[in-house]
Amino acid sequence: MKKFDFSINLKNSKELLSLFINTGYFDSLLPFFSASSSQLFLRKHYTQLHIPDAEQKSYENCYPFIYYLEHAKTYYEQASIAPLSIQPTLTFYGFVQLLKACLLTVDPNYPESTSLLAHGVTTRKRKKQQYEFLKDEVKVQKNGLITCLAEKIFNIKQLEGEKFTMETLLKEIPEMQINSPVHSSKQFETLTLTHQGFLLPSSILDHYQMTSSRFVEFLSSKIKLTLSLEENKKDLIITPKDALYYNGSSPIRYDTYSNNFMLSLNKQSPCYVLPELILHYLVLYNLSMIARYETEWWSELFKTMPNDDYPTIIRFLKITPSKTTFLVSKWLNEFNKKDQLLS
Incomplete structure (x- = not known):
């Protein structure tokens, strides 16, 4: 775009x-x-x-x-x-x-x-x-x-x-x-689409203060989709069972400027x-x-x-x-x- x-x-x-x-x-x-x-x-x-x-x-x-x-x-x-x-x-x-x-x-x-x-x-x-x-x-x-x-x-x-x-x-x-x-501070993390799945930096776990297994369980419950997760030194590779929604009650939102799905970092926000x-x-x-x-x-x-x-x-x-x-x-x-x- x-x-x-x-x-x-x-x-x-x-x-x-x-x-x-x-x-x-x-x-x-x-x-x-x-x-x-x-x-x-x-x-x-x-x-x-x-x-x-x-x-x-x-x-x-x-x-x-x-x-x-x-x-x-x-x-x-x-x-x-x-x-x-x-x-x-x-x-x-x-x-x-x-x-x-x-x-x-x-x-x-x-x-x-x-x-x-x-x-x-x-x-x-x-x-x-x-x-x-x-x-x-x-x-x-x-x-x-x-x-x-x-x-x-x-x-x-x-x-x-x-x-x-x-x-x-x-x-x-x-x-x-x-x-x-x-947005004086970072509010979203990009879900980078690859042939393996969506990549998130491993640092997201520190922000959410969760282990990788707890994080994927938490995110699955919020977006109402089954997710699988692989982890390496730098990245988390997240693969949803079905396509991500553009709409819905979810912390994953679509950015029409970058054409990427984004994960909100505002876990404590009422929104x-x-x-x-x-x-x-x-x-x-x-x-x-x-x-x-x-x-x-x-x-x-x-x-x-x-x-x-x-x-x-x-x-x-x-x-x-x-x-x-x-x-x-x-x-x-x-x-x-x-x-x-x-x-």
């Missing part, structure tokens, strides 16, 4: 965002922009999930499914050319459309109630003085899109009431670690195994609320650039359109290919 210069200034931010939105990830969703193909796709999975009237439901939902994808693309395209001040709002609503398309593949009746139309997140009241975005936090509510996504897509039942700071969320997005104030789609949702929600309702702080941020908030937010806004589209595309296509839910 093409790499970009990450030096930040207001003048080039729009152009960089435009480049990211045109990297072609929506091309992988093009097969779904067909009523007949989408209907067959939905019918297959409704049948697999033993949903009554799968045939009828698939016909009813094929156009809403396409419209969700179409609207997401429109929002993202508009975000790429919009003033920076409203990009978070447009990007967030585009992402919401992508997530609704995912939910419709597993729940033909979505949304079953108006409570599921809520975003499902609250933000704390902001202080006018000394406010820092990275220390801000969000709290997950009982009902809404986020809990529906967590339960139906990722089989996460206990997200209600959880609080997350922006810093802990952003540290779990691998593309954010390049020259980023959020350690949180699916990356949820990470992006929570950060984008907060940014969209700030852009809409904290006009004074939002405007001052661009004028004064007082701390690390500005470069961090700009970097995230560059990453998230292409990364979320990539992850949703992988989820839909893997779901289609493997005939199973990712979890």
Whole structure:
């Protein structure tokens, strides 16, 4: 994947965002922009999930499914050319459309109630003085899109009431670690793919404070895949029984800049195994609320650039359109290919 210069200034931010939105990830969703193909796709999975009237439901939902994808693309395209001040709002609503398309593949009746139309997140009241975005936090509510996504897509039942700071969320997005104030220390270790398997440096055992056998047992339990391990003086060679997931509740995440799977080093973080789609949702929600309702702080941020908030937010806004589209595309296509839910 093409790499970009990450030096930040207001003048080039729009152009960089435009480049990211045109990297072609929506091309992988093009097969779904067909009523007949989408209907067959939905019918297959409704049948697999033993949903009554799968045939009828698939016909009813094929156009809403396409419209969700179409609207997401429109929002993202508009975000790429919009003033920076409203990009978070447009990007967030585009992402919401992508997530609704995912939910419709597993729940033909979505949304079953108006409570599921809520975003499902609250933000704390902001202080006018000394406010820092990275220390801000969000709290997950009982009902809404986020809990529906967590339960139906990722089989996460206990997200209600959880609080997350922006810093802990952003540290779990691998593309954010390049020259980023959020990643002042190393947050990920690269899983280098070889003909033998995935290589990790043996020093990872010191970081995790585990023996090799305990480490592979621990990692297998977190990614829900059986792993085998060989060890030499410098490296650990890890071989999964099945392909690694691009999505799921796992500390292994995919870096679209380096095209490598990465292992999070933040074992104690509350976001350690949180699916990356949820990470992006929570950060984008907060940014969209700030852009809409904290006009004074939002405007001052661009004028004064007082701390690390500005470069961090700009970097995230560059990453998230292409990364979320990539992850949703992988989820839909893997779901289609493997005939199973990712979890």
